[in-house]
Amino acid sequence: MRRRVSDNTLWFWVFVGPFAAGLALFTYVPLLWSVYLSFFDAHNTVSPTDFVGFGNYTAMLRDGAFTSSLGTFAVFSLFIVPATYALSLGLALMVHRVRRFQAFFRSVFFLPAACSYVVAALIWKMSLFSGVRFGLVNTVLGWFGVEQTAWLSTTHPPWYWLVIVTVRLWLQAGFYMVLFLAGLQRISPRLYEAAAVDGARPGWQVFRYITFPQLRATSVAVVLLLVINAFQAFDEFYNLLSDARGYPPYARPPLVYLYYTALGQGQNLGMGSAGAVILALIIAVVTVFQARWFGLGRKEAD
Amino acid sequence: MTISRRTLLGSGAALGLLTACGSNTGRGKDGSTGGKVALGHWYHQYGEPGTEDAVRRYAAAYDRAKVNVQWRPGNYDQQTAAALLTDAGPDVFEVNGPTLDQIQGGQVVDLTSLLDGVKDDFNPAVLAPKTYDGRIWGVPQVVDTQFLYYRKSLLAAAGVRPPATLDQLVDAARALTRDRVKGLFLGNDGGAGVLGGTPLYAAGLSLVTADGAVGFDDPAAARTLGKLHQLYADKSLLLGAPSDWSDPAAFTQGLTAMQWSGLWALPAVLKALGDDFGVLPFPKDGPGGRPSVPVGAYAAAVSARSKHQAEAKAYVKWLWVERADFQEDFALSYGFHIPARLSLARRAAKLREGAAADVVSFVTDHGYAQPLLWTPALQTAYQDALNRIIKDGASADSELRAVVRRAKDELQRVKKH
Known part of the structure; x- marks a missing residue:
């Protein structure tokens, strides 16, 4: 019996150990190291000696480019969170109602989620929204006599948002649709029967008073995930807008700016870490606030 | 000896962990x-x-x-x-x-x-x-080095002479812009990235002076950079081309009449266009100006x-x-x-x-x-400002004032060492 216990401990560590070690080594150590670096003047070094206290933090908060990148993020999430939410919910409602070929439609809409952000960004940049006359969108608009537009280079009006938002919408709507579908399938049919008996009109009224409230927990999770994903936006921005000489000052989310500060030729690891810590704090505060506000973890329709 | 499935898995995991630690330096x-x-x-x-x-x-x-x-x-x-x-x-x-x-x-x-x-x-x-x-x-x-390539035949057809000043370049680019051909290609970002300090040197200024001070704290800087916005506002610039300025494809495929590109592109341009092209430095601007190439x-x-x-x-x-x-x-x-x-x-x-x-x-x-003291942080600040001047028509004066302030701080920092 004793042998059994020690065996279990051994096997626990055999299975958990590598992952725990990996997590510590590749996540927690760098994380803490980054916090440590943020208090030093760390140009081109990860073992700095020049302690500057909160100097990097104040410099970062005074840096107009960094604060405007936070603004960029806010604008981006204002676009992308409601748009993805509405689109994926709409898709889920439609697919849910389809009687035949449901598996087919589900797969078709889910498929883009399997595509890499980099690949999709390049397709959007090079073939759909290419600025010259042979880009797909410009070709189609050209049939109607519309002048060619440089989608990613025009700042008035900011057409680049159209490219950035559509690529992410296409990539992630299918994934959230699946989450909503799972939520829809858990709603008891009896509720709809009761609603019908009580005289609720099918369509908007049923959606407003039965479906939508019943999806509360799913909605909260989806919005939370969408906001965090928006915070982490990097791939499509970088691949759509960067060039050999850097990145334009518009549509520059915090991670892209920090990437250039800390990991570009600048290698200002102290400032970069300070920015990363600020960003992490903002994400933490927003998430906690959101979770309390929406009551994350409460049961459906509590 | 029989090997149980667990032993096999366990040793497999351990082996995997060991081999994963190799590296090639x-x-x-x-x-x-x-x-x-x-x-x-x-x-x-x-x-x-x-x-x-x-x-x-x-x-x-x-x-x-x-x-x-x-x-x-x-x-x-x-x-x-x-x-x-x-x-x-x-x-x-x-x-x-x-x-x-x-x-x-x-x-x-x-x-x-x-x-x-x-x-x-x-x-x-x-x-x-x-x-x-x-x-x-x-x-x-x-x-x-980098310089301006121009298509001789297109300039002749439009009755334009190779530009010798920045004003002439702006006029030429406008005159050369046709239905399907743009006048000038300075990169898909409108030029802020690739031009960098070149227009400042063409105005007789510099990024950092020989004694380590800011080299463009001068009204002439704003005047010159402001003219670059004219190129954008006139819609003379090619934007959103499939390959960026470092590739001569836009020039050789006739998307643009003039392109800023590198010396490395010369063999490809020569092969595609024969002698139907010429080269120019960035044209001078203002009384103290002189042509410049980086x-x-x-x-x-x-x-x-x-x-x-x-x-x-x-x-x-x-x-x-x-x-x-x-x-x-x-x-x-x-x-x-x-x-x-x-x-x-x-x-x-x-x-x-x-x-x-x-x-x-x-x-x-x-x-x-580019002077050694022109650090990547300054490069970013300046390029952001130039980008806003060219594309948003931001006031060159106030944008540059902010960069000058930043540059003074940064030059102070690097001189401390």
């Missing part, structure tokens, strides 16, 4: 092979075919050490910057620098002694940014983390100082660069005729190299 296991020291030498990926084979051939010809060449595609500056923080980096590496922070951070080794006696044979314009505190921190390999050089540097610094320095000296035949081959046989050695540049027959000869004279007469 480009050096031998213990830093030496067959009695000879092993050196890792990194290059960024050159686009021209044959270059990789050539550098491997040079390395193989060195008999005092075993040199492992690593040819690194992707974002080279970031790869080297990260590798220099660890022991897994290269011994010798080429760098578009070294940057001031790399020098001040003690990441690269002083190479002054390598150039004893031949220092004057290196192009002074590109040697200057490799020099800090009177010491030399990188050996220039080849000189590269010059730069990749340099060979030695990492301070190398365990074989003496051997690495000896190898750099052998390749980039002594072996003139290899330097000439590297500069002229594959891509198209100007040798960093003045004696080789004078000898090169390919550089004595046609557009190439014009370019060499631009470099000699109008070339400026």
Whole structure:
């Protein structure tokens, strides 16, 4: 019996150990190291000696480019969170109602989620929204006599948002649709029967008073995930807008700016870490606030 | 003995963990092979075919050490910057620098002694940014430059003469813009990235003065940069082209009548257009102006983390100082660069005729190299401002004032060291 216990401990560590070690080594150590670096003047070094206290933090908060990148993020999430939410919910409602070929439609809409952000960004940049006359969108608009537009280079009006938002919408709507579908399938049919008996009109009224409230927990999770994903936006921005000489000052989310500060030729690891810590704090505060506000973890329709 | 499924899984996981810890640093296991020291030498990926084979051939010809060449595609500056923080980096590496922070951070080794006696044979314009505190921190390999390509036939058809001033360039670009052809291509971002300090030098100013002060704290700077917005506002600029300014495709395919690009593009332009093109420096602006072209050089540097610094320095000296035949081959046989050695540049027959000869004279007469004190942080701040001036029509005056303020702080910081 004793042998059994020690065996279990051994096997626990055999299975958990590598992952725990990996997590510590590749996540927690760098994380803490980054916090440590943020208090030093760390140009081109990860073992700095020049302690500057909160100097990097104040410099970062005074840096107009960094604060405007936070603004960029806010604008981006204002676009992308409601748009993805509405689109994926709409898709889920439609697919849910389809009687035949449901598996087919589900797969078709889910498929883009399997595509890499980099690949999709390049397709959007090079073939759909290419600025010259042979880009797909410009070709189609050209049939109607519309002048060619440089989608990613025009700042008035900011057409680049159209490219950035559509690529992410296409990539992630299918994934959230699946989450909503799972939520829809858990709603008891009896509720709809009761609603019908009580005289609720099918369509908007049923959606407003039965479906939508019943999806509360799913909605909260989806919005939370969408906001965090928006915070982490990097791939499509970088691949759509960067060039050999850097990145334009518009549509520059915090991670892209920090990437250039800390990991570009600048290698200002102290400032970069300070920015990363600020960003992490903002994400933490927003998430906690959101979770309390929406009551994350409460049961459906509590 | 029977092996249970669990034992098998357990040992498999352990083995996987062990093998995952290998790494390839480009050096031998213990830093030496067959009695000879092993050196890792990194290059960024050159686009021209044959270059990789050539550098491997040079390395193989060195008999005092075993040199492992690593040819690194992707974002080279970031790869080297990260590798220099660890022991897994290269011994010798080429760098578009070294940057001031790399020098001040003690990441690269002083190479002054390598150039004893031949220092004057290196192009002074590109040697200057490799020099800090009177010491030399990188050996220039080849000189590269950028300038304006223009299509002679399109200019003739529009009745436009090759522009000699910035105002003429703005007018020419407008006149050359037709239904399907734009007047000028300065990169997909509208020019902020590739032009950098070039317009300032064309206005007779500079990024950083010789004594380390801000070089564009002058009303002329705002006047000149403001004219670049005119190009954008006139819709004379090609934007959103499939390949960026460094590739001559937009020019050779007739998407634009003029394009800013590099010397490396010359063979491709020559092949596509024959003699239907000419080259120009960035035109001067204002009374104190003079034409300008940027010059730069990749340099060979030695990492301070190398365990074989003496051997690495000896190898750099052998390749980039002594072996003139290899330097000439590297500069002229594959891509198209100007040798960093003045004696080789004078000898090169390919550089004595046609557009190439014009370019060499631009470099000699109008070339400026980005000062070492112009740090990446300043580059970002300035490029952001220029971008807003060109595309948003932001006031050049107030944008530049902010950059000047930032530049004063940053120059103060780097001079503290």
